[in-house]
Amino acid sequence: GGDGSVSTQTVEKTSTNRKLAPRYRVLLHNDDYNPMEYVVQVLMSTVPGLTQPQAVSIMMEAHTNGLALVITCALEHAEFYCETLKNHGLTSTIEPDE
Ligand code: TYC
Helix, strand or coil: CCCCCCCCCCCCCCCCCCCCCCCEEEEEEECCCHHHHHHHCCCHHCCCCCCCCHHHHHHHHHHHHEEEEEEEHHHHHHEEEEEEEHHHHCCCEEEEEC
């Protein structure tokens, strides 16, 4: 302060420097071959926690727009979902989120 003394202070950091893993989007592509019900079943069996209404919505968006967001997640999960969809005859791609 102004009296010539030197003050110090300690500021606690609460969980700084803990970088979050970058996230990736799994995108489902439309095709002319797979039946709608089959796409819904594959989506539900591939992505944990995906409900039937969510799977129907994703399938219909891909069917209508050509492309639909399936899930945003860590890269290793995105790669696993993409590979699983491919193994079931569905086309998907991965892109960075942002
Ligand atoms: N277009 C397909 C059909 O008419 C259904 C479908 C929807 C296929 C979404 C793939 O990602 C897809 N039977």
